[in-house]
Amino acid sequence: MKKDVSKGFVNVVFIVLGMLTFLTMTVGPAAAKDKIRIGCAIALSGMNAVPARVSQVTEYKLWAEQTNAKGGVYVKKYGKKLAVELVFYDDNSNIETCTKMVEKLIVQEKVDLMLPPWGTAFNFAVAPLVSKYGYIMIGSTVSSAKWKELSVKAPYLFIILNQPQKQGKAVTELLQDVGVKSVAIVYVADLFGLEHSGVVAPLIGQTSIEIAMLKSYPLGADDLSPLIKRIMAKKVDAVLAYSYPDSTFLLTKQMIALNYSPNLLFFGVGQHYPDYRESFGSKTVEGIMGLGAWNPKVPASGARDFFNAYVKRWGKEPPRWGEASSFAACQIMEQAILKAGTLDQKKLRQVIASETFPTVIGQVKFVEGTNPNYPGDVGQWQSGEYEIVAPKIKRTAEPIYPKPKWPSRK
Amino acid sequence: MKLFLDIIISGLIQGAIYGLIAVGLNLQYGVARVLNVAHGEFVMVGAFATYIMYTVFGINPLLSVAFFSPVSLIAGFLIYKNLFQFIRTSSETAEMFEGNSMLASFGLLYVIQNLALIWWGTSTKAYSYLSFSVGFLGVAFEANRVAALFVGVAVMISFYLFLRYSILGKAIRAAAESPVSAQLSGIDVHRVLGICFGLGVMLACVAGGLVSMMKEITANMGFPYLVTALIVLVLGGLGNIVGSFLGGLIIGLVTAAVMYWQPELSLVASYLIFTIVLLIRPQGIFVRQTNGR
Secondary structure, eight states, rough: HHHHHHHHHHHHHHHHHHHHHHHHHHHHHHHHEEEEEEEEEEEEESSTTTIIIIIHHHHHHHHHHHHHHHTOOOEEEEEEEEEEEEEEETTTHHHHHHHHHHHHHTTSSSSSEEESSSSHHHHHHHHHHHHHHTOEEEEEOOOTTTTTHTTOOOOTEEEEEOOHHHOOOOHHHHHHHOOOOOEEEEEEESHHHHHHHHHHHHHHTTTEEEEEEEEOOTTSSSSHHHHHHHHHHHHHHHHEEEEOOOHHHHHHHHHHHHTOOSEEEEESTTSSSHHEEEEEHHHTTTEEEEEEEOEEEEEEEEHHHHHHHHHHHHHOOOOOOOOHHHHHHHHHHHHHHHHSSSSSHHHHHHHHHHOOOOEETTTEOBBBBBBBBBBOOOOEEEEEEEEEEESSOOOOOOOOOOOOOOOOOO | HHHHHHHHHHHHHHHHHHHHHHHHHIIEEEEEEEETHHHHHHHHHHHHHHHHHHHHHHHHHHHHHHHHHHHHHHHHHHHIIIHHHHHHHOOOOOHHHHHHHHHHHHHHHHHHHHHHHHHHHOOOOOOOSOEEEEETTEEEEEHHHHHHEEEEEEEEEEHHHHHSSSSHHHHHHHHHHHHHHHTTTTTHHHHHHHHHHHHHHHHHHHHHHHHHHHHHHHHTHHHHHHHHHHHHHHHHHHOOOHHHHHHHHHHHHHHHHHHOGGGGGGGHHHHHHHHHHHHHHOOOTSSOOOTTO
């Protein structure tokens, strides 16, 4: 009999322990939430790995480290600061893999927030997906005139980078302002080149500037000297090349070797890298212009701090365009969590869509899902800094025109 | 006339680079039967090595290319001996070896690329060497590209003479035609195939060194060269070393010509040739109909 009583007691103890364990398992995580998990499916390998790491991964890691160093992000719902944890998945530069990875991060990893993949096409591919699951995403490497059509299907995607229409207008005004008479426009034959040239050419066409040439060239070209020689024959004042980093470097190299230096030389992407300045030298790149610009002199709180922190952490200067906006996107998410007091995506979306956020790229207030107030639409290398020269009201320096000739070489 | 000369020289310059890379791949796939998808990564390694030697130590890129040739040959040989030879001996059939070795080379691609990303980081770099133009019959060409053409052609002629007249070259040709017969004739096939793989790596590194004089360098620059090499391989014919070099020159010439008139179609032209050759002459345009010699 005594034996039965003790056996029953042991059973009760086990049941109670079991119930406690169950309660801990079900209620525990919410009560004991100690970090904000942020998912990001992005190219860590493959063709897009270099630009993805340069323009996003580096900035996200810097933000996470800085945020955790100050104890994390305060979330009112939990009554404390939560550390942030970045969960990266490698999409292998494959758009299909990217969509699968995004879904996996949301459904299986159950991350609290999402960061975008690299590039316009990838962002467009995942935008309907994140919107379906109701996750906000702030794209910092998205630039497309087609955005308006997609935004209806993707209300949770915000775009922080400057967009082709606005940049096209700034480029045209700059050409008029410095007195360009004729221009050759060349562009890489993909969505980026087609859209930007498709915007800027009609705008220039409405002015008195003559478009002497409008030609595309293929992605990954190994020799662009035939194109350069055709441009040289046109004797234009300005060359606008809507190029990616590979062709930006190649065109520069070949133009130097062929001793062709137009009065205005403008590239798409890559000319804003400090690597570009270091590869060719400050004197050589003096006066070269490019699409989009940011520098630590812009009137934005923390711009200089971001620049210094980047140099300290990575041992080199940050590129001077959309990279700062990747950091700014994280700042916006952080501020939105503070304001909403929760990680609830609907509430966060509401805050992001309606509030104004001070960031390293200035005050950001999204209008119809995009940021109309980017700090610079055109940059120009001047004495080692990538100065903002358009739009006029945001200049950090007056444009140099004509561009100095290439320095003499041995 | 000037335009014609411009297209021919520009095409030959680019074609020589494609040819070198394709000959390397042909030695690896046509002879050693390893479809090495990491081949482009060795172009990147060659470009990095040359860049560092020039910018850090001030060593002439062409000297670096000469220095790294035997180093890369030995490295390639060791990769074959330690990775692909093991797969060859453990694969039951030739088809199984081809499949397994290709998968292993995918692994090699990711290992090399990620090591480069870790070590090199996300930098895009370039340097200026012979960065001026030289005139030839009134047409201007970049001096570094002309130098690359001379080196490329010199390497290929030396390589052709080596294959044609040296004992080892004859052994390679024998192994390419029939590994079994070669083995029965007393040729150490594993050693020969290892050397073929090593020579493939060497040619990719030489091409990479030359490319570094002309273009920017990044950790992910290699893959497009693999794609071009595969096109050239199909054009020249599997196992046909001279055909690969000539195929490279053809692709270079066609690309240069199209680049003059319709730049946007220059890539399309390469793929069009590739498709036509696959349709009407899948064994390659330089392979004799008899038995692929």
